[in-house]
Amino acid sequence: MLNISPFEFFYPGAVEATLALATPLALPEKGLHLLTGPSGSGKSTLLSLIKGLCPHYTPGKFTGQIQYNNEIVDKYFVHKKQNEIVYLFQNPFHQIIYQNSQLEFCFTAESQKISYEQFVQHKTSIEHTFGLSKMWNKKTSELSLGQAQRLLLGSLLVTNPKVLLLDEPTAFMDKPARELFYVMLAELKEKYLVLLVDHHINEVKPLVDSFIVVDQQGRISHQDRFTIDALDFSKLKQSYPGSIISEGYQINLNQVSFAYKKNEPILSDISLSVKAPEIIAITGENGSGKSTLLKLIVGTLKATHVGYVMQNPEDNFICDTAKEELQETDKDLVNIFFQDKNLNVSPFSLSEGEKRRLSLLVHLNPNKKVILYDEPTFGLDEKNKFSVAESLLKFREKNILQIVVSHDDAFISAIADRVFTLKDGKLYEA
């Protein structure tokens, strides 16, 4: 059904191929195939090639051919077969068109000329699965990243496609939403061809029919089995026990409440006392107010004392080159994360995974007393996630107070001294 001939793909100006396939790749009509590989290896580019966006709408040189049901995927195909291959991008806010959530949900189906009767058939179950009805009275700009991703995924699925290209759809989903999504994925793979990029490999592995592995050099291989280099997060904390130093930096929240709109409180009566060198983790459903809580804490602290690693890596960059961004960062840490990497390049030109690592490092300044992290492991593979966990534990040894907002349970249990859950505006200690 989907046939990809051997190819090489070059980004503009690149001498060496960014992505290369040596043997033909044929994928059947149904099934779930996991695209896996290190961050920045070219998984998203491969999805873009299959959809036909690359190289027809984004620049690059592609030497091979992709066929879907014996039709060549080209510019004409992209226009005529929209409803057969759908593609969910990595960052949901870069795809939202309307301010109104309900119109956004309808947009894909309307564009692909799905009749209203057909739309309604699928709408109810998708609305229920992704909890979309809670979003109908919100503007799209008021949605959290996780909510926006669910809304867009729902909008694509309602068109009843044949091929799903999903680029990290679960990245910002909390665990319950992720479990529900995997249940739905198990049903979808019985009917459709699904190509999935997902870093929660252990959770999705039982559903996967085959693995498309992209290595660091961009070489693609198709495998029936895939073994993950097992990194033991559970013993990490024991390796960095941390010496408790007295008189550490302390933050006390006393009955903090906050609302963006009248009568719609996001946080109510939150009390919390944390002290360096603790690592505190805050979890909670999408849109529960975790990022808002972090921003409130940042806003009240002295700039010299606090570092804040923002959810979107690009928001953290203020310099022309990655090297300049890292001027105040411990050089040993830079070597751990960017071994042999040329850092005299724009931070925006790095891969998504590299941007994430850089965004962590720019705030890991030894003078900081407290560092707050908003989803620090988003877009990272296991190896990089492990490095991030290690660096947080190293910083604990330097008597730095760290507060982490994350959905990643393995990461949280590896690093956190205390875990809190934010639910209905209240903070509960787990």
Next chain:
Amino acid sequence: MKLDYRLIYPEKVHSAVSALILFLVLVSLFIFSQPMVMSGLFVGAIAYFLYLGLSLLQLAKISLYTLAFTAIYLLMVLLFPNPERAFEASVFIRLFFVSTLSVSSLAVIHGEVILLYLAQQNKFPVLLIYPLLFSLSSMGLFKQKFDLYRLNHRLRETKGWVLPKMLFQFLVFTLRFSESGALSLIARGLSENKLYYYDFSIRNYKSQGSRA
């Protein structure tokens, strides 16, 4: 049969009609210079906006701002009079009326609905309207981004004038953002003959949804 768009805009229902009325009143304010005629047009338009959902409190706030704005203009005219042209009260009144009406209209006229109306009626090409809708929906995101950049510079103690640096960051963001927006429109299948499940036509614009 299409759905009534007031189902998804229950609070703010406004119309191409109100946009048209605003346009006509603004043009008339520039044609007529008699204070009585201008006042009549202004009061009529404001009464219509109040009917559509503009609150008296909102109107009072807007009027205060626009009054301050026109007072500055008046002050400048009095301090630096033009010897070749006598002061005209009608200019001051016109400025106040036009600014008050324009700002008030933002509370009752929803840009998204107007653009969708234009697209649905084939008044404007879909391929022009949708990039505009995309930018309109991004305004909230742009504000959030700017706040984050400001926060980032504060936390990293950037020296010197921060605004140009923030603008450069913002420029990089908007370039990448517009590219991915365009790709999203293509990937989701936007075409000239797309369907609309909701009806944005003028006949549905009677009054505010809650009153309909």
